[in-house]
Amino acid sequence: MKKSWIKRVVSATLVAAMVITGFAFVPVTANADTVVKKTAYLYSENNTVEMSCIEAPNMPVPYVAVDEYFNNVYTIPFTVSKQGNGTYVIENGKGSMILDPANDTVHFDEPEIFLYNNERYDTTSTVERVYERTTHVENKTEPIGVDIDFKEFFGDDNIDVVKAEGDKVFMPLTTISDLAGVTYCNAVYADGKISFNYSSNQQFVNWETNFDALERTPGEIKYTYDELCFLIDTLYGYPSNCEFADEIKANGLDGFLSNYNEDTQKVKQLILSNNTVDFVFGVGTLGKMLNDGGHTNMFEPMMNALSDTEAVKQFNDIYNNSPTDERTILIDKYISKAADLNAVKKAIREYEYLYDQYTPIFDVQEGSQRYRYFEYNDTGIFVFTNFDENVVRLFKRALDTAKEHGMKNFILNDSNNTGGSSESLMYMMNAVTNLKYNEFYSNGTMTGNKVAEVLEFDMDQDGVFEGDKEDFNYDFNYAVMCSRCSFSCGNLFPCLCKEEGIPIIGETSGGGTDTLCFFRMPLGNYYIASAFKEVCYKSGENVEKGAAPDYDITKRKADGTVDYTDFYNFALLDKIVNNHYGVDPMYRLYNPNTGEHFYTSNAGEKDYLSAIGWNFEGIGWNAPVSSDTPVYRLFNPFTSEHYYTTNEEEMFYLSVIGWNYEGIGWYSSDNGMPIYRVFNPYNDGPGAHHYTADSGEVFALVIQGWNDEGIGWYGL
Numbered sequence: 001m002k003k004s005w006i007k008r009v010v011s012a013t014l015v016a017a018m019v020i021t022g023f024a025f026v027p028v029t030a031n032a033d034t035v036v037k038k039t040a041y042l043y044s045e046n047n048t049v050e051m052s053c054i055e056a057p058n059m060p061v062p063y064v065a066v067d068e069y070f071n072n073v074y075t076i077p078f079t080v081s082k083q084g085n086g087t088y089v090i091e092n093g094k095g096s097m098i099l100d101p102a103n104d105t106v107h108f109d110e111p112e113i114f115l116y117n118n119e120r121y122d123t124t125s126t127v128e129r130v131y132e133r134t135t136h137v138e139n140k141t142e143p144i145g146v147d148i149d150f151k152e153f154f155g156d157d158n159i160d161v162v163k164a165e166g167d168k169v170f171m172p173l174t175t176i177s178d179l180a181g182v183t184y185c186n187a188v189y190a191d192g193k194i195s196f197n198y199s200s201n202q203q204f205v206n207w208e209t210n211f212d213a214l215e216r217t218p219g220e221i222k223y224t225y226d227e228l229c230f231l232i233d234t235l236y237g238y239p240s241n242c243e244f245a246d247e248i249k250a251n252g253l254d255g256f257l258s259n260y261n262e263d264t265q266k267v268k269q270l271i272l273s274n275n276t277v278d279f280v281f282g283v284g285t286l287g288k289m290l291n292d293g294g295h296t297n298m299f300e301p302m303m304n305a306l307s308d309t310e311a312v313k314q315f316n317d318i319y320n321n322s323p324t325d326e327r328t329i330l331i332d333k334y335i336s337k338a339a340d341l342n343a344v345k346k347a348i349r350e351y352e353y354l355y356d357q358y359t360p361i362f363d364v365q366e367g368s369q370r371y372r373y374f375e376y377n378d379t380g381i382f383v384f385t386n387f388d389e390n391v392v393r394l395f396k397r398a399l400d401t402a403k404e405h406g407m408k409n410f411i412l413n414d415s416n417n418t419g420g421s422s423e424s425l426m427y428m429m430n431a432v433t434n435l436k437y438n439e440f441y442s443n444g445t446m447t448g449n450k451v452a453e454v455l456e457f458d459m460d461q462d463g464v465f466e467g468d469k470e471d472f473n474y475d476f477n478y479a480v481m482c483s484r485c486s487f488s489c490g491n492l493f494p495c496l497c498k499e500e501g502i503p504i505i506g507e508t509s510g511g512g513t514d515t516l517c518f519f520r521m522p523l524g525n526y527y528i529a530s531a532f533k534e535v536c537y538k539s540g541e542n543v544e545k546g547a548a549p550d551y552d553i554t555k556r557k558a559d560g561t562v563d564y565t566d567f568y569n570f571a572l573l574d575k576i577v578n579n580h581y582g583v584d585p586m587y588r589l590y591n592p593n594t595g596e597h598f599y600t601s602n603a604g605e606k607d608y609l610s611a612i613g614w615n616f617e618g619i620g621w622n623a624p625v626s627s628d629t630p631v632y633r634l635f636n637p638f639t640s641e642h643y644y645t646t647n648e649e650e651m652f653y654l655s656v657i658g659w660n661y662e663g664i665g666w667y668s669s670d671n672g673m674p675i676y677r678v679f680n681p682y683n684d685g686p687g688a689h690h691y692t693a694d695s696g697e698v699f700a701l702v703i704q705g706w707n708d709e710g711i712g713w714y715g716l
Helices: 011-021 066-071 173-179 207-211 218-234 245-259 262-271 276-289 299-305 310-321 326-345 347-357 391-404 422-432 489-499 570-580 603-611 648-656 695-703
Strands: 035-042 048-054 063-065 079-082 088-091 096-100 105-108 132-139 146-149 163-165 168-172 185-190 193-198 362-366 369-376 379-384 409-413 439-444 450-457 477-482 504-506 514-520 526-535 583-590 597-600 615-624 629-636 641-645 660-668 673-679 689-692 707-715
Touching: 048 066, 048 168, 063 066, 063 173, 066 079, 066 088, 066 168, 066 173, 079 168, 132 422, 168 173, 173 185, 173 218, 173 514, 185 207, 185 514, 207 276, 207 310, 218 245, 218 262, 218 526, 245 262, 262 276, 262 326, 276 299, 276 310, 276 326, 299 526, 310 326, 326 347, 362 391, 369 391, 369 570, 379 391, 379 570, 391 409, 391 422, 409 570, 422 450, 422 489, 477 489, 477 570, 489 504, 504 570, 570 583, 570 603, 583 603, 583 660, 597 603, 597 641, 597 660, 597 689, 603 615, 615 660, 615 673, 615 707, 629 648, 629 707, 641 648, 641 689, 648 660, 660 707, 673 695, 689 695, 695 707
Parallel strands: 035 193, 379 409, 409 477, 477 504
Antiparallel strands: 035 048, 048 063, 063 168, 079 088, 088 096, 096 105, 105 146, 132 450, 163 168, 185 193, 362 369, 369 379, 439 450, 439 526, 514 526, 583 597, 583 615, 629 641, 629 660, 673 689, 673 707
16 A cells, blocks of 8 residues: 555544534444444435445444445445455455455455446446447556555544444445545435435435534544545545645645645644534645646535535635635635646637638537537548547547548547547547557556556447457548647547657647546545546556647747647648658649649648639649659749649750749659649640549540640659
8 A cells, every 4th residue: 555654643633623622532433233224325316225334423424334335336246255364355256355354454456457447337328338348457567456554544543444243344435435436436425324326416315414514523524534534645646737746645645734834734724623614615725736637626516516505605705705814815825826727728728719710521519519520631620629428429420521522631639628538539549540459558546557448349330349340441641639738538649649659739738647536525525536547558657748749839929828829720730740641732723714724732822822713623642742753843934834844854944945943843752643644735825734643534635635645753
């Protein structure tokens, strides 16, 4: 266990707090003689079970049977067996958990496998994820087990975290709920009943009334603080985007709060206060101190869920109307710091209006998310803001459209993407790597064990998982765009793409390597935290530093802020991708007044001629960015004809007799697709020569009397 040498005992501090507030301190111990049944709501008011529980004096939550709790969270069966040495073994077919009531410890051989969340209850999703699924989880390194000694967090003589009675072993509801927090499932206790739910969804008991009471009990104060220290010191991922992560990792949460500075000491006093309003200030300030860009948040969830409670009403009154109150000054300091950081990360959103200069091929709004697909020359651009359940379907729609329209390049614009589903991300990773990416890597925060979630995909989205027989064939030059706003899965995607050699355009992505997990405090308020696992590259290095761009297209304003205008410059993006893959698209234009066809790799020139009346006829062919065979461009000022040749002597001769040499127009490939040249002997002006990759067009012109002059050069 990380930092197992740090003792987590706060009884002395708490006794002092109790004396000040008038409480008499009573040690918290479980009553081992009474096992009762309590009603539990399982993700619905209409689905209840009876759970074996032990009620303990001064504890805000009951102890629950560990196997029963897990069986209400996971879809695979958990069993319990009592051993001759007095320990209890919980098994689920993937691993085991050994609980020792006598020593108040728990042991996991492979916690990442045992607690993994792919076989959990999730009754809230309205969209079935039918295109990707995890088949199993496997270790990529020799697994290291972990031992948790609860006495280091809860004290030797105050709370027995592991308690046994007969053939059952019990733990406090909040503690076992935190251990299973990677599932997104959590539980609260109120009205003498337990309520299970998924993520932040509404619970089915009136836990909010805990925040109508303005005085907290000694048992709840101690257990809440100790449990928070246990969670942070054991499960938290210490993301480097958090300003204080290194200090907390080195000293533990209690050591950090007790010794770092006056602010942290005040936060600890507020969390340990018997006043619920103080507690709201304390937890809210700690949440802002732990700000990591989006995966850890204790403040807004509490404010949103409890706005009608007496404690939060009083908090809001003090915060809004008492600016000199030391609690207001303290929390506002960290609210402002977090807001400033978030504003910098999300500055790119101010430029979204620049998309309006283009007409999307499709523009779909699904709930709060928007998906757009654009085309520019031979480049398709798919813009998405989240890896949710819908993105996979619309991503494939964009791929199909790009293929139908003859696109060569495909850009995935991830620059305003703040997260989502790793399953959806993996579908898209498998697509851009040509079906070569089916393992999702992470390191366990408890052990450092590297594990891989192995997935299979329905890539062609026909409802059948067919392995190598999936009908999925797209030959695009892929690129990914990201910014500092790209967070969580929005950060992971460009990191993994860069590792696979796919070019990254934009600026360094925003981090967010630890998975977001949902937890509940004993009073019922939910919060999110970076915990359990940090996603990583194949190498095992985490992705917190983000993906550095191969092509940085940011600019700096006079005030030092970032100008994101070029993120919406499709001509620039098109050129970057073509240059990266060694390709210059050759634009073909036609002058309806003179009959001349004109060819250029310059997108600006193409746009100018289109604006003054030339017809843009698309991409004639693709040329290499460079080669040993340049194609020279010349212009006859007397006839207004353009002429192109690879023959250096011909170029010099025409220059001598009056043609204007306009430089190298593009380059010829050494071999590849032939570009044919034909000549109209009846035309001595513009359009006398014509160049095409279409042999059928050559044949049609020759029938009409044009001279076939063979291959002029080669395209790609």
